[in-house]
Amino acid sequence: MDERRAEEDAFTFDEVVVELGGQRALDGLSARVPAQGVTALFGPSGSGKSTLLRLCNRLEVPTAGRVLFFGDDVADLDPLRLRRRVGMVFQRPTPFPGTVRDNLLTAAPAAGRADLERALERSALEGPWLDRDATVLSGGEAQRVCMARTLVAEPEVLLLDEPSSALDEEATAVLERAVRDLARQGITAVWVTHDPDQVRRVADRVLRIAGGRCVSEPPSPAPVDQEKGSPNG
Amino acid sequence: MDDLVTLGGLVTSMALVAVAAAISLWRRLGLERQIVWAAARALTQLLLVGAALTLIIDPGQPLVWSWLWVAAMVLYAGDVARRRAPEVPRIMPLAIAAFGCAAVVTLGVLFGTGVFPLEGRTLVPIAGMMVGNSMTATVLGARRLVEELRDKRDEVEARLALGQPGRRAAVPYVRSALRSALLPQIETTKATGLVFLPGAMTGLILAGVPPVQAVLVQAVVMFLILASVTTTAVVVALGLVRRLFTADHRLLALPRPAESAA
Structure with missing residues (x-):
């Protein structure tokens, strides 16, 4: 990411309202997500944080208000191109039938072996993974394969929707380290979580979401973490 | 062609509906009314369709x-x-x-x-x-x-x-x-x-x-x-x-x- 771009906001939410099934999931939310580091969207279940995340790659669209991606209204961007720039890892691992290689090639059909292996390495999967059956992996492995599948398309942003909620402590730690490393490499990461400890471990900046709105301050200030190597927002 | 099934034959075949209804009664399935209704409805529909088809597919039409x-x-x-x-x-x-x-x-x-x-x-x-x-x-x-x-x-x-x-x-x-x-x-x-x-x-x-x-x-x-x-x-x-x-x-x-x- 070039320096000028790094200083911009990756996403700007401007008075965003989302109504789903007659309910207001987001109620005039305004917030900014910086292009640098890991931003946590923190809040209780049903607060609207996953909806907020899904606005970033247009899996959801606002009923009112605007979502800007590096200054451009996402409503004006081609959704398919936007989704290749803004990758997403879901709450539950969703490996597609076939091998790990098949999964990665779904995202980037022209990728060579080196590209595939690099995506796996960036997702903390080293070794001979490409020919393994993607549907018989452990939860943590499957989630990292899904992350590699997203990364092989070289996105600028990685959205993570409670990606560790189905993982054990060890698998969660591996995933968190992998995302921290990606943030150091310049990828913008937006991580939805309801776990305050996880916020402290991974986030450079926290947006606290409650009742479909962004509450100004996090529950406890996220400390400056030398290991994270990025400033608090 | 002679009639393949006469009216008498049709009435006799209704005994088969009675068999189905009797089994329902015997095993207390509670389906006998539905069986009779289904058979009567099917017969009526078929007769109506038969009459309509006789008119429609007549070579003169x-x-x-x-x-x-x-x-x-x-x-x-x-x-x-x-x-x-x-x-x-x-x-x-x-x-x-x-x-x-x-x-x-x-x-x-x-x-x-x-x-x-x-x-x-x-x-x-x-x-x-x-x-x-x-x-x-x-x-x-x-x-x-x-x-x-x-x-x-x-x-x-x-x-x-x-x-x-x-x-x-x-x-x-x-x-x-x-x-x-x-x-x-x-x-x-x-x-x-x-x-x-x-x-x-x-x-x-x-x-x-x-x-x-x-x-x-x-x-x-x-x-x-x-x-x-x-x-x-x-x-x-x-x-x-x-x-x-x-x-x-x-x-x-x-x-x-x-x-x-x-």
């Missing part, structure tokens, strides 16, 4: 009446599909369009190439078999596709999130739904003649047509059904995909059957 009959069958089948698959959004126009496509393909081949002469007595029963068999496959395929996309929403959205267009993201689920819709017909076709004797052939033999001739007619009917079932299933599946994804490649909310009925 213009063919347009037969075509109108076919159109009415297609419309009715569309309504049946809507009632049988309430969870599938706006299936009726889609099913009607699919039956229309299947009619163009199958009737075009059979009548266009002269396999059968285009007359009321051939058009109406052939179109009836086409629509009747296609309807089952249409309902099965459409329900399965909605079920797949609803139950595997995470997987579908993972594909969309990789930048795949809706139509491409739906490919594995369309394939699965089409296989579900078509396999029963393929299995039936494979078992024909071994496990059961199909209706058209049985009817012709009962009516005194030589078995070889009856077999040839049945073979044509089977091929007709295969083509029409495949055509309708694929048209409905592809049409549904267009409806279930928005123009900006998002999957619409798909309620479960109980919710959609509520």
Whole structure:
């Protein structure tokens, strides 16, 4: 990411309202997500944080208000191109039938072996993974394969929707380290979580979401973490 | 041809309905009223259809009446599909369009190439078999596709999130739904003649047509059904995909059957 771009906001939410099934999931939310580091969207279940995340790659669209991606209204961007720039890892691992290689090639059909292996390495999967059956992996492995599948398309942003909620402590730690490393490499990461400890471990900046709105301050200030190597927002 | 079944024969055969009702009473199934009602309703419907067909397929009548009959069958089948698959959004126009496509393909081949002469007595029963068999496959395929996309929403959205267009993201689920819709017909076709004797052939033999001739007619009917079932299933599946994804490649909310009925 070039320096000028790094200083911009990756996403700007401007008075965003989302109504789903007659309910207001987001109620005039305004917030900014910086292009640098890991931003946590923190809040209780049903607060609207996953909806907020899904606005970033247009899996959801606002009923009112605007979502800007590096200054451009996402409503004006081609959704398919936007989704290749803004990758997403879901709450539950969703490996597609076939091998790990098949999964990665779904995202980037022209990728060579080196590209595939690099995506796996960036997702903390080293070794001979490409020919393994993607549907018989452990939860943590499957989630990292899904992350590699997203990364092989070289996105600028990685959205993570409670990606560790189905993982054990060890698998969660591996995933968190992998995302921290990606943030150091310049990828913008937006991580939805309801776990305050996880916020402290991974986030450079926290947006606290409650009742479909962004509450100004996090529950406890996220400390400056030398290991994270990025400033608090 | 002498009457194959006399009025007396028909009345006697009703004893078989009584057998079914008696079994229901004996085993306390509570279905005897339904059995009698179903039999009476079927008989009335068949008599009415028989009377209408006598008028319509009479060689002296213009063919347009037969075509109108076919159109009415297609419309009715569309309504049946809507009632049988309430969870599938706006299936009726889609099913009607699919039956229309299947009619163009199958009737075009059979009548266009002269396999059968285009007359009321051939058009109406052939179109009836086409629509009747296609309807089952249409309902099965459409329900399965909605079920797949609803139950595997995470997987579908993972594909969309990789930048795949809706139509491409739906490919594995369309394939699965089409296989579900078509396999029963393929299995039936494979078992024909071994496990059961199909209706058209049985009817012709009962009516005194030589078995070889009856077999040839049945073979044509089977091929007709295969083509029409495949055509309708694929048209409905592809049409549904267009409806279930928005123009900006998002999957619409798909309620479960109980919710959609509520």
